[in-house]
Amino acid sequence: MRFSTSFFPTLKEIPADATIPSHQLMLRAGLIRPLAAGIYSFLPLGYRAIKKAMTIIREEMDAIGGQEFHLPALNPIEVWEETDRLKAFGDTIFRLQNRPLVLAPTHEEVICFIARNEVRSYKNLPQIWYQIQTKFRNEARPRSGVLRGREFTMKDSYSLDATWEGLDHAYNLHAEAYKKIYSRSGLKFFIVGASSGAMGGTGSQEFMVESVAGEDTCVLCDHCGYAANLEVASSRMPPVSQAEGGKELEEIHTPNIRTIDQLAAFLSVSTERLAKSLVYRHNSKPVLILMAGNDQLNETKLQSALGGTVEPFSPTDLAQFTGADAGSIGPIGLQGFKVFADLRLKGAKNMISGANRNDYHLGNIDIERDVDVEAFIDVRTVNASEPCPDCAASLRIAQAIEVGHIFKLGTKYSDSMGATFLDETGSERPIIMGSYGIGVERIIAAHIEQHHDESGISWDPVLAPFEVHLIVVNTDNPELLGYSDRLYGDLVAAGLEVIYDDRTGVSPGFKFNDADLLGMPLQVIIGGKHFSAGNVELKVRRSGLRRVVAQSTVVGEVKKLLAELAAA
Template identity: 55%
Template sequence: MRLSKSFIPTLKENPSEAVIPSHILMIRAGLVRQLSAGIYSWLPLGYKVLRKIMDIIREEMNNIGGQEFHFPGLNPKEIWEQTGRVEAFGDILFHVKNRDYVLAPTHEEIVAFHAKGEIVSYKDLPQIWYQIQTKFRNEPRPRSGVIRGRQFIMKDAYTLDKDEAGLDVGYALHDKAYRAIFDRCGLKYFVVGASSGAMGGSKSEEFMVKSDAGEDTVAYCEKCGYAANVEVAQSVSQAVERQNESKDVFEIHTPNVKSIDDLCTFLNINENQTAKSRVYINDDKPILVLMLGNDEVNETKLANVLSGNVRPAHPDELKEISGADAGSIGPIGFKYRIIADKLLKDGNNLYSGANKNDYHIGGIDLMRDVPNIEYFDLRTVESGEKCIRCGSQLDVFKAIELGHIFKLGTKYSEALGVMYLDENGKEKPVVMGSYGIGVERILACYIEQNYDEKGIIWKDPLSPFDIHLIALNMKNSLVKETSEKLYRDLQKEGFEVLFDDRIEGSAGIKFNDADLLGMPVQIIVGEKNLKENKVEIKNRRTGNKKVVELDKLIDSFQEIF
């Protein structure tokens, strides 16, 4: 491809709207341009890389028996209502103006719709269906470039099986395929246990890349490899110790005490003697959640414990529900359901709010004073806590989700009536799995792991071109003739070549653009070296350079790498 005839609009300066490296470099190198918040146009160079990623995905999906479909992005709303996911997705689901249709963020319902009536017998199973398609999610705060957008390209796959044993096989096949895809794309990744969220199902795992730009938070043990999204992560943490004697409940005037730290300072006590109160609304019913000390409520764990919709109570609701504002709420006298983190189980001599502003209560015995309390794992794991598997220290950090695999079970087949006849002629629901990959995220994560202060550093097989051929002065006849011949010869040898044949532009501009675009090999054709029938080659990743004779150019590629 000739750069003089290509649309690759590079930028010298960092764009003001971009913060993370991949977003900055994708704009500067002319891979994408933003149309609106969370909506991007892919320019020719960027789309060329996307196609290479999609080809890798197709090859690995076909290797496990996948059959490629293309489902519509515009879906009848009634199908989504049958599975309850109009409410589950909430405002993230795009609705068409007449409200009879939605724009699909995923396609479980549509797969089930097409399987119904077509999958008749156990002989029709198993099936692996997949597609690479545009999806839509009304992200309230799109950020990090293409990593979290409102329109994105996703590979989603679905297994259809007759039983859980078959689902296990399909799940394992996708796990293997995903590892092959990410390995071939040159990514450093790890796998974590995760919450199924609005997808539902019995088990799910995420393929993650460590990054400060990540929208997920992960707990990871370097020693044993335990990894889990903090939505489901657990740790070995110290539970409250029940004391031999329980004090009587007593009230304390605590003016201007609004937090656990304030309370500990005011009373000169340890935070492990306190129970923090948070009020949530569960399907219009208040519920009090107690946490030990400064532990934070993990709202995904909470939602998994409670059925229906869950949200934090609004500040203007608290006084009516409890009699007090935030910071003075507690379990004694609370009229509604109370649950607590398991670290508080059977704790006594605790301090919490008195349900009266500027007052707290001490001497609380949860066994004695809150007899109907329920205990669950509700806390968010923190860095430095012990691994639940091996006892070593956990690290908690941000990560980007590349892919997510789910064991859906029969949630969608039962809701939409996808049944088959087994070997005994008995009707049973099809068992499903769902498997997604963010295609654009692969590209963004690759850049997050492969760049320097000059630009992107590509490597095979994602590199848009193998070679960046730079003619330093196309007005010089020798440089022009040699460069044109090299361009033709390299293409005949099977190399993909980006040829900087621009007449205008200094050597500095051409070098800067070449480093920004980041092709693995640069060949620099200049007057000085040509006088000795030589050209310079450069390894973009290492910066190593070498001047070689023209007739030994291709052989020299091996020496510089």
């Protein structure tokens, strides 16, 4: 493409609304333009990158036997009521005002609708169906450019199986395909065990790209490779004080003590001797959660451990129920609460906790002896440098972008929608499903987060909108311009994707900076400096490496360098 006749609107200044590098660079390099909050137009350059990512995804999905569908974005409300997800999605689902339709935020329902009408027998299974399409979610707060939008492109695939072994197989096929997709996309990624949340099902994993711009927090072990979303992560933290048991409970006056740190200072004991009480409603009934010292409760882990609905207790309800303020709640003598304790408190003795009376605490608590604990559960939030649960090495905590998520759904959707088949014995059984998503824009944004510098984007050849950025330094020199025009034709004829900066009246520095901003992997520079000697300059964007080659060998050298870059 000739720059002079194309629409590549670059920006010299950083748009005020963008705060993360990928968002700033996608705007500055003319990949996207905002239309409204969380809604972006993809411009020619950006769409070329998107199409490259989609091609990689398509190839790998086809390789595991996936069949591509094109599904309706408009769905009748009824199918969403059948699975009860209209309620589950709540305000996140877009609803039309003048028809009983919704804009699909995902497509399990449509897939089940097709399957229940068409899949009759185990002989029709297994199937892998996928789509790469726009999905719509009324995100409460769109953010970070294209990373969380209200309208976005998603590859979703759905596996349909007759057996649980079949589901495992389909799930593993997807995990392997995803590894190839992200590797080919030039992303350094890792896989974490994840919470399946309201999606339901028996297991899920997320594909993560480490980035400070990410919304997810992950716990990583660089020694053995343990990796988990903070929502499910655990560590090998030792239990708290087990010694010095046997003493009588005693009431301790603790005037105006509000926090664990204040209490520890006031009593001159370690925070580990203290048991913190938190109160929640579990399926509407009050529960008290005991945590060791300053350990932070993780609400997602609590939710998974207890099941059902878990919601926080309001401070006013609390005083009413317990007769004490939050700082003085404790597990002993509290009426109407079931008590759960974090695993670290198992066997704990000589502990101090609230006395359910303002300004008083109880000492010498032996958890097993004095507290009626319903169950010991792992609900604490892992902190950096705690020991890895698998190998005890020091854990690291990192922010990450979720670029993919795979779920074993089981029969949740096929049950509620009546998507069944007849097995070998003639009995009717629900189809066993899995679903597997990839955020296409997130691949691009994550790639830019991982591959940029002060000057701009630095694409891997596979995702780059163009492979070669050809620059003619001075268009007023007819000889130079003529040669550049011919070289452009030769490169294109050789099957290369070339962007050719043939603009007149644009200074060399401007062209160089635009080329670095756009970030095509290889720059070919035609300027007087080398031209008069019969040479052409090649510059590798990422490394800055420059190579001067003879005009007669340019096309071959370009291909060779690109091959090297692609292999790197």
